[in-house]
Amino acid sequence: MALFKSAKTKNQRRQKAPSAFIPWRFGVICGCIFLALVGLIGRAAYIQVLEPGRLIQEGDLRSLRVKAMPSARGIISDRNGEQLAVSVPVQAVWADPVQIYKNGGMQQVERWHALADVLGLNRQELLARVEKNKKRRFVYLARQVSPAMADYVSKLKLPGIGLKDESRRFYPSGEVSAHLIGVTGIDGHGLEGVERTYDGWLTGEPGRRTVRKDRYGRVVENISLQKREPGKPLELSIDQRIQAVAYRAMKEAIVNLPATSASLVLVDVNTGEILAMVNAPSFNPNNRNDRQSYKMRNRVITDSFEPGSTVKPFGVLEAMESGIVDENTLIKIPGRRLRVGSNYVSDVSRIEKEATVGRILQKSSNIGMTKLSLAMPIEDLIEMYQRVGFDEPSGINLVGEAVGLFPNRRRWSDIERATFAYGYGLSVTPIQLVHVYATLGAKGLKRPLSILKTEKVVPGKQVIDPKLVEKVLTMIESVTDKAGGGGGWRAGVPGYRVGVKTGTAKKAIAGGYGDDYIAYTAGIAPVSKPRLAMVVMVNEPKGEQYYGGAIAAPIFAEVMQNALQILNVPPDADTIDKMNIVNK
Structure with a gap:
């Protein structure tokens, strides 16, 4: 009986044992699961709705290729x-x-x-x-x-x-x-x-192809x-036929003379288009090993020098425009030297004791130009130079174009006025010089030059009286008259009337002038109906001859003759009415 009660008591105790389920623990677990679920749903919503771009970008970085x-x-x-x-x-x-x-x-x-x-x-x-x-x-x-x-x-x-x-x-x-x-x-x-x-x-504009690739690059x-x-x-406005002829002439010149470098630029005076622009030595643009800086410089637009006697026609124009002289006025020439202050101005060629302005240009008399310059206000000569474009860019707009150096002083000594009239005291580039001569060839109508082929001629501005220009053109035509003693006779072209002005200038160095020269020839053809203006510059000729009439003029004649023939410009020498301005 005692044993039965004891078993019964144990069974009752077993039935009353506390339950293993703990409600608060279950609640905590459910709460944690709920919070985790809410967090995941929130994160998913944030990624999908509020900030989907970043993950898309990450995916694209791994698969998109451009x-x-x-x-x-x-x-x-x-x-x-x-x-x-x-x-x-x-x-x-x-x-x-x-x-x-x-x-x-x-x-x-x-x-x-x-x-x-x-x-x-x-x-x-x-x-x-x-x-x-x-x-x-x-x-x-x-x-x-x-x-x-x-x-x-x-x-x-x-x-x-x-x-x-x-x-x-x-x-x-x-x-x-x-x-x-x-x-x-x-x-x-x-x-x-x-x-x-x-x-x-x-x-x-380059094209772009955007694709998606898998991990294997497919x-x-x-x-x-x-x-x-x-x-x-x-x-471009360039005529490659003329360009090739001009380059061959330049290349031969620096070898045969010899010379340090040579440049040439040719312009159509009726449109302002550049038909040729060459420099020697040159370089091969297809060979990267041939690109030395001294070879690559386009000297036609970057290098400026004193233009020497090539400016004399414009001094004569100013003297005639201001009424100081006309084509028949005789100017006294007192020998081969003229004292100006404490300095002397001299002529290379002998000239008569009395000469017209045409003869002064023909013989390139520095003394004659000095007397003209001293007879007019210096401001008038400066204004003429500025009017024709000596102090401004040519208009071609090529990167690297220089504008030379134009004087800006308040006081001028007599010797400065004298030298300014025959090309010292200012510096110009070959492209500026040909721009000025193109204006002369266009009968005083100045228009910007162009390196691009023009569909329509740019209207110009009349800066000089056309009648005066025609007289000066006839005067510089006499420079190619060998019988009359013209210093630029080597620039003449058979069958054509050609007007040129040669020039020779010493190269400036620190503190004065050195022993090297620059030889120029600038001119226009044909004179009866101008079509082309050209400037030839030879830098530092090494031989005994260094004058523009001896060095640059033959190059001018060769290239001008070829250019006139290539462009089918009719000869005009047979119709020439021989000059009335005479050579005496």
Whole structure:
């Protein structure tokens, strides 16, 4: 009985044992689960609704690829459509060092040596370059390689080596038009000349192709395609036929004379278009190793020198315009030397004791010009020089064009007034000088010069009386009269009436003048109906002859004759009414 009660009691105790379920603990767990669920839902809502862009961007960075499609640069051609600068397709060779080492590195040494050889690189330097950039994903090995070289590189099948489409500028005219056309850099943008000045016009808009790739680099989706826009073509005023003739003459001159350099610029006086602009020595724009700075400078627009006797026609114009003289006035010439203050002005050529202004120009008399200058206010001569454009840009707007040096002083001594009348005390560039002579050839109508072919002639401004200009043109025509003693007779062209003014100036150095000279010839043809104006400048001729009439005039004659024939300008010498201004 006692045993039965004891078992019963244990059974009752077992039934009354506390439950294992704890309500508050369950509540805490449910609360935590609920809070976690709310957090996840909130985070998902934040990502999907409030800030979806970042994750999309992260995904796109891993899958989207944008491939640039280079656009061809615009073609540069001359006025007749002959191509002077074109873009040709080439390729760049690049490396992915990470991919290279992921696929075994550079174990195939023979192939890597072959790659270096075809690219013209040192073998060890190529290997060291890849090793140095082993953590990078993109390294250029060579730019603008030819299609044949690119094909050889692709056949090597080196892991991590790829090709990229590019374009390279090619200049069919080579060194003939190098200074004018200029060059482009490795990125395709202009560095010099027309290429730089009109870079925005010539440069097109590259295309863009956006695709999505998988982890193996396969295209799984084409996202967008932006078509490329090629650069706009540019048609220059240059006539490449005349340009080639002019360059040949310049190149021969600096070799045969010899001379340090030579420059020539030829202008159509009726339109202001530049038909030729050359310098020698030149450079080959297709060879990057030939691009030394002293060869690349376009001296026609950058180098300024004292113009010497080429300014004398404008001093005569001012004297006639102000009424000091006319074409028949006789000016006394007191021998070969004239004292001006404590200095002397001398003439190279002997001239009569009395001479007209036409004879003064024909014999290039410094004494005659001195007497004219001292007889007029210096302000009038300055104003004439400014009126025709000696102190302003030519209008071609090429990068690098200089404007020379024009005096700005309050007081002038007599010797300064004298030398100013025959080309000292100011400096001009060849492009400025030809601009002034183009104004003379246009009968005093000044218009800006243009390096682009013009569809419509730019209206000019009449700056000199046309009747006075015609008289001066006849005077400078006498300079080519050998029988009359003209100092520029070598500039004459058979069959044409040619008016020129030769000049010789010493080169200025610090503190005065050195022993080197610059020889000029500037002129117009044909005189009866002017069409062309030309300036030839020879820098530092080395021989015994250094005068403009002996050095620059023959070059002027050769190029002018060819230019007139190329342009089919009819001869006018048969209709010449021999000068009335005589040579005495």
